[in-house]
Amino acid sequence: MDEKNALAEKNDTHDMKLDYRMPIYLQLREIVRAKIEDGEYLPGTAIPSENKLAETFGINRLTVRNAVDALVNEGILRRVQGKGVFVVGNKYEEVLEEHGGFINNFSPGQKHVSIKEHTKQLRPAGNKYANYFNIGLHDLIFYIRHFITFDDETVSSEEIYVPKEILPELEIINSSVFTLKDIFSFYGIELSSMSQTLEIINGIPKTRKSLDVPDGVALLMLSCYYRDKTGRLLAYSRSFIRSDKSTFSIQLHS
Amino acid sequence: MDYRIPPGTEAVEKLEDFIAVNRLTANTRIPSERDLCEMWGISRSTLRQAVDILVGWGVLYRVRGSGVFVSVPKISRNMVGVDSMIGELRQQGRVLAKKIVSSRIIEATKQISKKLQIPLGQKVYEYIRIRSVDYTPALLETTYIDCQRYPDFDKRYTENTPMGDLFKNIYHKKQSSGKEHISVTYASENEAHLLEVTPDSPLFFTSGVVKDEQDIPITYYKQLIRSDLFKFVSEIDKSRSEE
DSSP: OOHHHHHHHHOTTOTTOOOSSOOHHHHHHHHHHHHHHTTSSOTTSBOOOHHHHHHHHTOOHHHHHHHHHHHHHTTSEEEETTTEEEEOOSOEEEEEEOTTSOOBSOOTTSTTEEEEEEEEEEEEOHHHHHHHHTOOTTSEEEEEEEEEEETTEEEEEEEEEEETTTOGGGGTSOTTTSOHHHHHHHTTOOOOEEEEEEEEEOOOHHHHHHTTOOTTOOEEEEEEEEEOTTOOEEEEEEEEEETTTEEEEEEEEO | OOOOOOHHHHHHHHHHHHHHHTTOOTTOBOOOHHHHHHHHTOOHHHHHHHHHHHHHTTSEEEETTTEEEEOOOOEEEETTBTTHHHHHHHHTTOOEEEEEEEEEEEEOOHHHHHHHTOOTTOEEEEEEEEEEETTEEEEEEEEEEETTTSTTHHHHOOTTSOHHHHHHHTSOOOOOEEEEEEEEEEOOHHHHHHHTSOTTOEEEEEEEEEEOTTSOEEEEEEEEEETTTEEEEEEEEHHHHTO
16 A cells, blocks of 8 residues: 555544645645644644654654644744654734724733833934825934744834824833834824735844744734824834744634 | 934835835836945945845845846735635736636535534535636635535536625625634645745645624635735724724
8 A cells, every 4th residue: 555545544534635636744744733723632732753653644754754844834833852742832823903993913911922122212214214204304203123922932023113293202101011002092192094914025134033033934024004094104013023933813804 | 312223224214215206116127236325325235235135025136147126016915805805806907817626525524614613524515726816826725615505516616606606696695704814834845836836935824714694604715825926914994994
């Protein structure tokens, strides 16, 4: 019996049989993914050893390793030297849009999430932000940089730009405790629309290093524009997010 | 107090602003290093680092021996509503096509039965389709539909019928809401082949359930989306939604 048939036969739970001529390691990847989603492999526990998996499915160990590696790269599994391969639970979920509400880029109330204010300074707008905010070249803007950690691991860095004239109080506000949306509402600034863009980028070595992004893992860039009801831009932010540490969800309506 | 922009940052922002103000379009070459350095009074190495950053962000790309060019903008996958993407891309005048890679009836796995809220092992249609935009394969989609709720779906569905139309016209179910999860995965060899990218290229991996007006699942789907072609956009307008 060839490897493919052996795998199909052993996989009697019919989990994810995506066999559009799929190689064995990919089928195993989907089986393991389904077992995690089904709760058979629980977060924080180790999955069976590579030897054991190879034996169970009657396949080559190298094939097992490829499947496991793929899920490690996605951040679903974590390999711990000398201990095994563990299921990563509860990824830091960023809510892109909530029903009827605004975006929550990060919820400080969420367990294990911490936001650190790394930089906060005033700087001249310069060409780009003078045009963005429709202010003078030398008008001052706040530049704030956050590092966001989840379970003691850095998952993203966020840079926020806000003209000083819009929110001078930002100088004394700790921007890591409240979201920008909250801060605006505290000071009676009406946020009326928000647009976000999420894309996958390579990034530059410096950014990748600051977030400890492993080779081969993609980076996400999330840009956000905050506007008032006249359409004036109030703030702009840009985040770099480790793709193996975050997922996004979004609510869709008809 | 003297406020300054760090020279490296300033060069990046000047370059971004230059592209925006001069409305440089896709595949336009930006001026030579020498000209830009002279214009802004900055060093070659500062400019080069700025270009590196914008290449890293996908704003610019380099062609060896001929210069630096403005990237083709990514297509916005606008997260406004269920099945909004197709209509929106059509409005943009893009040529859309889809091809069925495989279609069959399978027994619902635990995952599928949970998502479609049907008993384990119940028969479901599984469609794997590839969608192309402007003749470029862009999206690989796997869709599951309950056979019992949608009898003879397979006899009615063809590549040329939008699924949404069938649900609405034949089964009188309107796709009304859904929640989508977005993460990143990497193309396997087969996926890379179908999407015409190199293996291990990063792809958006989305999955979700589309529900009808009674909140009953219609479809459960998974999509692999080329990240060099698409970006996700979410627009929320409070003033509009309150009307």
